[in-house]
Amino acid sequence: xxxxxxxxxxxxxxxxxxxxxxxxxxxxxxxxxxxxxxxxxxxxxxxxxxxxxxxxxxxxxxxxxxxxxxxxxxxxxxxxxxxxxxxxxxxxxxxxxxxxxxxxxxxxxxxxxxxxxxxxxxxxxxxxxxxxxxxxxxxxxxxxxxxxxxxxxxxxxxxxxxxxxxxxxxxxxxxxxxxxxxxxxxxxxxxxxxxxxxxxxxxxxxxxxxxxxxxxxxxxxxxxxxxxxxxxxxxxxxxxxxxxxxxxxxxxxxxxxxxxxxxxxxxxxxxxxxxxxxxxxxxxxxxxxxxxxxxxxxxxxxxxxxxxxxxxxxxxxxxxxxxxxxxxxxxxxxxxxxxxxxxxxxxxxxxxxxxxxxxxxxxxxxxxxxxxxxxxxxxxxxxxxxxxxxxxxxxxxxxxxxxxxxxxxxxxxxxxxxxxxxxxxxxxxxxxxxxxxxxxx
Amino acid sequence: xxxxxxxxxxxxxxxxxxxxxxxxxxxxxxxxxxxxxxxxxxxxxxxxxxxxxxxxxxxxxxxxxxxxxxxxxxxxxxxxxxxxxxxxxxxxxxxxxxxxxxxxxxxxxxxxxxxxxxxxxxxxxxxxxxxxxxxxxxxxxxxxxxxxxxxxxxxxxxxxxxxxxxxxxxxxxxxxxxxxxxxxxxxxxxxxxxxxxxxxxxxxxxxxxxxxxxxxxxxxxxxxxxxxxxxxxxxxxxxxxxxxxxxxxxxxxxxxxxxxxxxxxxxxxxxxxxxxxxxxxxxxxxxxxxx
Numbered sequence: 001x002x003x004x005x006x007x008x009x010x011x012x013x014x015x016x017x018x019x020x021x022x023x024x025x026x027x028x029x030x031x032x033x034x035x036x037x038x039x040x041x042x043x044x045x046x047x048x049x050x051x052x053x054x055x056x057x058x059x060x061x062x063x064x065x066x067x068x069x070x071x072x073x074x075x076x077x078x079x080x081x082x083x084x085x086x087x088x089x090x091x092x093x094x095x096x097x098x099x100x101x102x103x104x105x106x107x108x109x110x111x112x113x114x115x116x117x118x119x120x121x122x123x124x125x126x127x128x129x130x131x132x133x134x135x136x137x138x139x140x141x142x143x144x145x146x147x148x149x150x151x152x153x154x155x156x157x158x159x160x161x162x163x164x165x166x167x168x169x170x171x172x173x174x175x176x177x178x179x180x181x182x183x184x185x186x187x188x189x190x191x192x193x194x195x196x197x198x199x200x201x202x203x204x205x206x207x208x209x210x211x212x213x214x215x216x217x218x219x220x221x222x223x224x225x226x227x228x229x230x231x232x233x234x235x236x237x238x239x240x241x242x243x244x245x246x247x248x249x250x251x252x253x254x255x256x257x258x259x260x261x262x263x264x265x266x267x268x269x270x271x272x273x274x275x276x277x278x279x280x281x282x283x284x285x286x287x288x289x290x291x292x293x294x295x296x297x298x299x300x301x302x303x304x305x306x307x308x309x310x311x312x313x314x315x316x317x318x319x320x321x322x323x324x325x326x327x328x329x330x331x332x333x334x335x336x337x338x339x340x341x342x343x344x345x346x347x348x349x350x351x352x353x354x355x356x357x358x359x360x361x362x363x364x365x366x367x368x369x370x371x372x373x374x375x376x377x378x379x380x381x382x383x384x385x386x387x388x389x390x391x392x393x394x395x396x397x398x399x400x401x402x403x404x405x406x407x408x409x410x411x412x413x414x415x416x417x418x419x420x421x422x423x424x425x426x427x428x429x430x431x432x433x434x435x436x437x438x439x440x441x
Numbered sequence: 442x443x444x445x446x447x448x449x450x451x452x453x454x455x456x457x458x459x460x461x462x463x464x465x466x467x468x469x470x471x472x473x474x475x476x477x478x479x480x481x482x483x484x485x486x487x488x489x490x491x492x493x494x495x496x497x498x499x500x501x502x503x504x505x506x507x508x509x510x511x512x513x514x515x516x517x518x519x520x521x522x523x524x525x526x527x528x529x530x531x532x533x534x535x536x537x538x539x540x541x542x543x544x545x546x547x548x549x550x551x552x553x554x555x556x557x558x559x560x561x562x563x564x565x566x567x568x569x570x571x572x573x574x575x576x577x578x579x580x581x582x583x584x585x586x587x588x589x590x591x592x593x594x595x596x597x598x599x600x601x602x603x604x605x606x607x608x609x610x611x612x613x614x615x616x617x618x619x620x621x622x623x624x625x626x627x628x629x630x631x632x633x634x635x636x637x638x639x640x641x642x643x644x645x646x647x648x649x650x651x652x653x654x655x656x657x658x659x660x661x662x663x664x665x666x667x668x669x670x671x672x673x674x675x676x677x678x679x680x681x682x683x684x685x686x687x688x689x690x691x692x693x694x695x696x697x698x699x700x701x702x703x704x705x706x707x708x709x710x711x712x713x714x715x716x717x718x719x720x721x722x723x724x725x726x727x728x729x730x731x732x
Contacts, residue, residue, distance in 0.1 A: 321692055321693055343669055372636040375576050376635075392571070
C-alpha cells in the first residue's frame with residue numbers, strides 16, 4: 001500500500017466514526033464535556049417538518065385593493081414584519097413567516113410547528129389590531145335635530161404605544177391591558193385627557209368600541225389601562241397584537257393545514273421501519289449479485305447512510321415525509337453507481353489484469369455517472385427553487401424532497417466512488433493473484 | 442450480440458398498448474383531483490366509537506357543509522373530504538362528532554382556497570417545462586447532438602404519459618388523488634428516466650471512438666452492455682419502493698406507487714424507447730442525405 005492510500009483510508013475511517021456518532025439518536029449523540037474552564041455542549045437533533053412533528057401552516061392573502069401599486073411591496077413587507085413579531089411573541093418555537101407574490105396575489109405563509117389548535121393562531125395573526133382613541137364631541141341642539149354626540153378620532157393611535165401588558169384590575173379583578181405610551185404619545189394623551197375631563201374617551205379596536213372610560217382628571221405620566229370585557233386569553237392576545245403593532249393592510253385566511261402530532265409520530269415509525277427493511281433487502285441483493293464486491297458496496301451504503309443523517313442534523317435540513325422518500329431514492333442511486341462500476345469491472349477484467357481493470361472501470365463509469373447525476377440535479381434545482389423564483393413552487397414538502405435527493409446524490413458520489421474505490425484498491429492489490437477465485441466472474 | 446434494434450416494432454407495440462390503456466382510462470374517468478389543486482377541505486378524525494361513515498356524513502351535512510366523501514383509513518380513522526370550511530364550522534363539526542362518538546381527535550386538517558390550487562397547476566407546468574428544457578439542453582451538449590437530447594426527452598414524456606394514464610386507473614379503482622406529492626413523483630420520474638437513458642447513451646458515445654459511426658450496431662452493443670446493470674439497478678429501486686409501499690403508511694402510498702410505476706417505465710423506456718427513436722431518426726436522416 002502506498003502512503004497516500006493509507007492516508008485516504010484513515011480519512012475515511014475518521015469521517016465514518018464522526019458521522020456515525022452524530023447520526024446516533026440524540027440520547028447518545030449529544031456532546032457534553034469540560035476541560036478545565038472550557039466546556040462544550042452541542043445537541044445533534046433531526047429537524048422534523050410539520051408533517052412529521054405536527055403543526056400548522058396558515059396562508060393569508062393581503063387585501064391590496066386600497067394600496068397604490070408602487071407601495072404594495074413595502075406594505076407586504078410591513079405585514080410580514082408585524083406577523084413575524086406577533087408569532088414570536090405568541091411563543092411558538094421556530095415559526096417561519098414567508099411572503100409569496102404570484103399572479104397579483106400577495107400571500108403570507110405562516111408555519112407554526114406544534115400548534116394544531118389554529119383558531120387562536122388565526123385570530124392572533126389575522127386581526128388588523130388598529131387601536132385608536134376617540135373623543136366625544138357634543139353637537140348642540142339645532143332646529144332640525146335634537147342634541148347628539150359624535151365620535152371624532154384623535155391623533156393618538158396604537159402607533160404611539162411603547163408597550164402593552166396584561167394586568168388584573170385592582171377593583172374588579174378582571175384582566176385588563178396596561179399600556180405605556182411613548183414620550184410623544186404620553187404628551188398627546190395628557191392633552192386629550194386634559195380637554196375631556198368628565199367625558200367619555202372611547203377606545204376603538206378594528207372599528208369596534210372595546211371600552212369607553214370616563215376621564216376623571218388629566219393623566220400625565222404616559223400610562224393608561226384599558227379594561228374591557230376580556231377573558232385572560234383575549235387580553236393576552238390583544239397585548240401581543242398591540243406590542244407587535246397593527247397590520248398596515250387587512251389579511252384574509254385562504255388556506256390552512258394542520259397535522260396532529262400522533263399522525264406525524266405514526267408516519268415516522270412507519271417510514272423508519274420501511275427504510276430499514278428496504279436497506280436490508282438491497283444489501284442482501286448486492287451480496288447475492290456481487291459476492292465480496294457486494295460487501296464493499298454495502299459498506300459504502302452504510303457510510304452513505306450515516307453521512308447523510310449526520311449532514312441532515314448539521315446543516316440542518318428539515319425532514320418531511322417526501323424528504324424521507326427522497327432519501328430512499330438516493331439510496332437507490334448510491335447503489336447504482338456501484339452496480340455500474342462492478343458491471344464494468346466484469347467486462348474490463350477479461351481484457352486486462354484486475355488492478356488495472358478496476359482503475360479503468362472507475363474512470364469509464366465516471367463519465368456516465370457524471371452526466372446522469374447532473375440531469376437529476378437539474379430536476380432537483382427546479383423542484384427546490386433555491387432562488388425563490390416566483391413562477392415556481394416554494395412549497396415546503398416538495399422543496400424538502402428535492403434537497404434530500406440532491407444531497408443524497410452528492411454524498412453518493414463520495415460513498416459510491418471515493419470510498420468504494422479505495423476499499424476495492426486495498427482488496428484487489430493485496431489479493432492480486434486470488435482475484436480469479438472471486439465469485440464475481 | 443443480440444440485435445436489440447431489430448425488434449423495434451415490438452417495443453413500440455408494448456409502449457403503445459400501455460399508453461393507449463392509460464389514455465383510455467384518462468378519457469373515460471379522468472384524474473381524481475385532490476384538495477390541493479381543486480380547493481376544499483380534508484379532515485382526518487380518530488373517533489372513540491366507530492359510528493360508521495354514513496352517520497359522520499350526515500352529521501357534517503346538517504352543519505350545512507358540502508360532503509364530497511367520507512373514507513375509513515387502514516388505521517381505523519376517518520378521512521373527510523368537504524367543501525370550504527371556516528374556523529367556526531370546523532369547531533362545529535368537531536363538537537357534533539364528539540357528541541356522536543364519545544371523542545373526536547383531529548389528526549389533520551387542510552383547507553385550500555380555490556385560487557391557491559389554480560396557482561399550483563400553473564407553477565407545476567412551468568416546473569415541468571423548465572426541467573425538461575434543462576435536461577434536453579444538457580444531454581444535447583454532453584452528447585454533441587440534438588438527436589440525443591430530443592430522444593431522451595421523448596422517452597421522458599413517454600414515461601409521464603404511462604404514469605399519468607396509470608394514475609387515472611388507480612384513481613378510478615382505488616381513489617388515488619392528484620396532489621402535490623404526485624407532482625413531485627412525476628418530476629422525479631423524469632430525472633430517473635433520463636438517468637437511465639444517459640447510461641445507455643454513454644456506452645454509445647464511448648464505442649463510437651473505437652467502432653465507428655454506425656448507430657444501429659453501436660446501439661445494439663450499448664444495450665447489451667447495460668442490460669444487466671439496468672436490471673439490477675431496477676431491482677434495487679423496486680425493493681426500496683415496495684418496502685415503502687407496504688410499510689410506509691397511508692400518506693405516501695400513492696406517491697410510492699407512482700414512483701414504482703415510473704421506475705419500471707423509466708428503466709424500460711431507456712433502451713426500448715429513447716435508443717430506438719435515436720436509431721430510427723438517424724436512419725431517416727441518412728436516407729434523406731443520400732437521396
